[in-house]
Amino acid sequence: MKRSLVMLAVAxxxxxxxxxxxxxxxxxEKAIEKYRAMLREDPWSNPGYLDADRGEALWTTRAGxxxxxxxxxxxxxxxxxxxxxxxxxxxYFADADRVMDLETRLLWCRETxxxxxxxxxxxxxxxxxxxxxxxxxxxxxxxASKSSGQKFxxxxxxxxxxxxxxxxxxxxxxxxxxxxxxxxxxHAQSGLRIRLQGLPYLAEKKxxxxxxxxxxAYRVSNTHVMTMQHRLLDCYWQMRMPELQMGSDxxxxxxxxxxxxxxxxxxxxxxxxx
Amino acid sequence: MRITIAILALSFAAMPAPAQxxxxxxxxxxxIKAAFPTAPAxxxxxxxxxxxxxxxxxxxxxxxxxxxxxxxxxxxxxIVYPPDNNFMxxxxxxxxxxxxxxxxxxxxxxxxxxxxxxxxxxxxxxxxEVSYGTLGPSLSEYGKLRDFKPEAVKAAYEKLYNSxxxxxxxxxxxxxxxxxxxxxxxxxxxxxxxxxxxPVNTGK
Numbered sequence: 001m002k003r004s005l006v007m008l009a010v011a012x013x014x015x016x017x018x019x020x021x022x023x024x025x026x027x028x029e030k031a032i033e034k035y036r037a038m039l040r041e042d043p044w045s046n047p048g049y050l051d052a053d054r055g056e057a058l059w060t061t062r063a064g065x066x067x068x069x070x071x072x073x074x075x076x077x078x079x080x081x082x083x084x085x086x087x088x089x090x091x092y093f094a095d096a097d098r099v100m101d102l103e104t105r106l107l108w109c110r111e112t113x114x115x116x117x118x119x120x121x122x123x124x125x126x127x128x129x130x131x132x133x134x135x136x137x138x139x140x141x142x143x144a145s146k147s148s149g150q151k152f153x154x155x156x157x158x159x160x161x162x163x164x165x166x167x168x169x170x171x172x173x174x175x176x177x178x179x180x181x182x183x184x185x186x187h188a189q190s191g192l193r194i195r196l197q198g199l200p201y202l203a204e205k206k207x208x209x210x211x212x213x214x215x216x217a218y219r220v221s222n223t224h225v226m227t228m229q230h231r232l233l234d235c236y237w238q239m240r241m242p243e244l245q246m247g248s249d250x251x252x253x254x255x256x257x258x259x260x261x262x263x264x265x266x267x268x269x270x271x272x273x274x
Numbered sequence: 275m276r277i278t279i280a281i282l283a284l285s286f287a288a289m290p291a292p293a294q295x296x297x298x299x300x301x302x303x304x305x306i307k308a309a310f311p312t313a314p315a316x317x318x319x320x321x322x323x324x325x326x327x328x329x330x331x332x333x334x335x336x337x338x339x340x341x342x343x344x345x346x347x348x349x350x351x352x353i354v355y356p357p358d359n360n361f362m363x364x365x366x367x368x369x370x371x372x373x374x375x376x377x378x379x380x381x382x383x384x385x386x387x388x389x390x391x392x393x394x395x396x397x398x399x400x401x402x403e404v405s406y407g408t409l410g411p412s413l414s415e416y417g418k419l420r421d422f423k424p425e426a427v428k429a430a431y432e433k434l435y436n437s438x439x440x441x442x443x444x445x446x447x448x449x450x451x452x453x454x455x456x457x458x459x460x461x462x463x464x465x466x467x468x469x470x471x472x473p474v475n476t477g478k
Contacts, residue, residue, distance in 0.1 A: 167305060170297040173334050175327040176306065177320045178378050178454060179447040182331060186409065194395045194407040240378040241320060242313040250309035 036272060048141060048218035048270025051133050051225045055142030058135055064114030070139065073109035075102070086147035087267060090256045092160040099164040101255040102143060103229045104247040106136045118247065125246040126230040133216070133225040140227050141216045144269040152213060152263050156256060164249075168257025171250055172203065177240040183254075186235075197274065205261050212262035214271025221274055228255055299328065330443040342442040349438040352451040361431040361464050368466030369473070371459055372399055378454065389454055391434075391463055396446070399466065400473040410446060417468040418475040427468045434460045 038045060059070045059082070075085035076093070090101040096108055111118045127133050133141065156165055172183045186194060187202040201207040212228075219226040226234075232251055233244040244251055306321050313321060326345050329337055337345060374390025376382060394403055396410035420426035433440055435450030449455040455463070466472050 166297050167302065170302050170331075171305070174302060174306070174323070174331045176323050178452045180323075180327055180330075180445075180452070181447075184334065185445045188334075192408045194409060195405050196407075199409075237379055237381070242310040242317060242380055245309050245311055248305070248309035250305040253305065 046218055046270050046272055048216065048225045048272070049145075051138045051216075051218075052142045052145045052270060054132075055138035055140065058139050059142060064110070064116040066113065066115040068113045068115075070106070070109055070113065072113055073106070075105055075143065082143055082146045084147050084150060086144040086269070087150045087153045089154060090156070090161070090164065090252060090259060091154060092158045098249075099160050099252055099256060100247075101228070101252050101259075103136055103140050103227055104252055106139050106143070107247050110136065122246045126227075126233065127224050129222045129224070131224060133227065137216060137225060137227045137230070141225055141270055144216055144267065147267045148269050150267050152209075152259060152265050152267065154256075154259050154263070156260055156263075161256065164253045164256040165260045167249070168253035168255070168260075171254055172257055179240050181239040183235065186238075202258060202261060205264065208258060208261035209263070209265030211265075211271075212258050213265040213267040214269065214273070216269060217271030217273040219273045225270060226273070228258075299332075326438060326443075333443070335443040335445065337443050345438055345442040349436045349442075349448070349451065352448075353432055353435045353439065354450065354457065355431075356457055356461060361427045361461060362469060363458060363461030363463075363465045365462070365465040365469045365472040365474075367459075368462035368464070369400065371455070371463060372466055373403070388459070391449060391455055391459070393463065401477050402473065413467060414474065415477070416474055417470065417472065420468075422468060422470055422475075427464060430464045430467050431460060434463055 059073075062069050072079045074093075074095070075081065076088050076091050077085050086102055089105065090099050092099050093105065093108075098104075100108065107118045107121060110116050110121070121136065125134060125136065127137070132138070155161065172187075175182045175185075184203060186192075186199050189199075190201040190204065190207065192199050200211045202212075215228040215231060216225050218224070229244075229246045229251055232254055233246075236242075236244045303322060310321060323331070326349060329341050329345060333341065371388070371391045372393035374387075375392035375395060376387055377385070377389030393399060393413075394406045396407045398406040398408075398412040398414050399416075401414065416430070417426070429440070433446075434455070436448045437444035437446040438448065447454055449463075450457065450460055466474055469475070
């Protein structure tokens with residue numbers, strides 16, 4: 001495992017060094033296909049596993065004014081139960097009286113268990129290019145990887161959950177910003193691309209279930225793990241919208257909708273993305 | 275162009291119908307406002323969208339006939355024409371703005387250069403640029419295919435100024451009406467499409 005990690009690190013560095021010019025996208029795509037093949041031979045060589053390991057260590061590390069770890073965090077299957085928990089998210093949590101996706105729940109656990117402010121965390125929740133994913137992202141990578149191989153099994157049938165899915169769908173088609181874009185502008189047809197980047201058809205279950213279960217994913221062009229909350233912020237950035245707040249109802253609703261779209265999909269975390 | 279519209283109409287028609295469960299638009303507004311707490315005060319309109327956007331969102335870009343007609347009329351009214359009715363600028367500048375996706379992102383402030391039109395994100399234009407998107411139809415030989423007719427030049431200007439006039443609920447940005455591009459820039463983009471010297475038409 002160590003050796004292939006080093007090989008991949010070298011290979012990834014080479015891809016990262018390719019200028020982000022669009023004409024190079026096809027080459028990047030080819031290179032990534034090569035790494036995907038390597039990953040199939042040795043799945044453990046995805047650099048995202050380093051963050052999953054970091055997340056596992058963070059899960060048991062005491063921190064904050066309350067000097068507590070995440071070990072009592074209830075992700076829906078009971079305090080401290082991590083295996084298979086991601087597969088059942090998002091879900092309604094009575095203690096918070098909210099529907100939460102994984103990252104939002106972790107933020108909540110961090111605040112209630114460790115006494116660390118969520119409002120402070122969401123001011124800078126995502127890493128810049130080349131920086132490692134932040135604490136919640138690392139823990140999310142760890143937790144989600146503990147559902148790898150399972151299928152999404154979020155119930156999404158409680159009234160609050162149905163409401164979140166419906167809101168998410170509405171937001172998916174909602175145009176906003178000076179370019180009049182909605183998620184549907186880029187993700188409501190199959191086989192289209194923007195410049196050379198292929199656009200998954202997320203309004204359709206077949207394509208959604210192929211890609212949604214791969215997040216958090218190691219993103220080669222940013223050389224770090226990117227979480228779903230971060231992915232959505234990035235898409236809103238392209239929409240010329242302000243910064244999407246991590247844990248906001250809108251972000252949770254979109255993730256609930258996307259997860260519903262992907263309900264037959266298999267979880268394969270950490271994924272690997274362009 | 276008719277064919278494109280027919281194809282697009284078909285693909286829109288194939289889009290999934292809105293879910294059974296209706297969400298009150300005010301609820302969506304509230305959720306969006308709360309989700310973007312760092313929005314500067316003068317970005318308020320980015321969060322809500324205007325009536326045309328709301329109608330296109332609600333119908334999944336497939337407005338009923340009367341709504342489509344109302345959109346068309348409203349959007350036509352936004353178009354500002356060049357005072358001298360000269361619709362063509364400099365195709366070389368047009369090519370540069372077609373390549374550039376700069377502008378209006380929260381990382382683009384304070385502005386460091388003019389906004390781009392990012393046409394290549396969605397359209398094929400010149401033969402030499404192979405990195406083009408397919409969200410919109412190919413515009414290769416656009417002017418040549420229209421015999422460089424003056425009406426087609428004017429129509430291209432209108433299309434760029436406000437895409438909904440010719441195609442209600444078009445997914446192409448309203449470059450003029452939303453002040454993404456200036457009138458001069460739109461003329462440059464029209465030249466890229468319609469000038470006989472433009473590589474879009476010479477194939478060079």
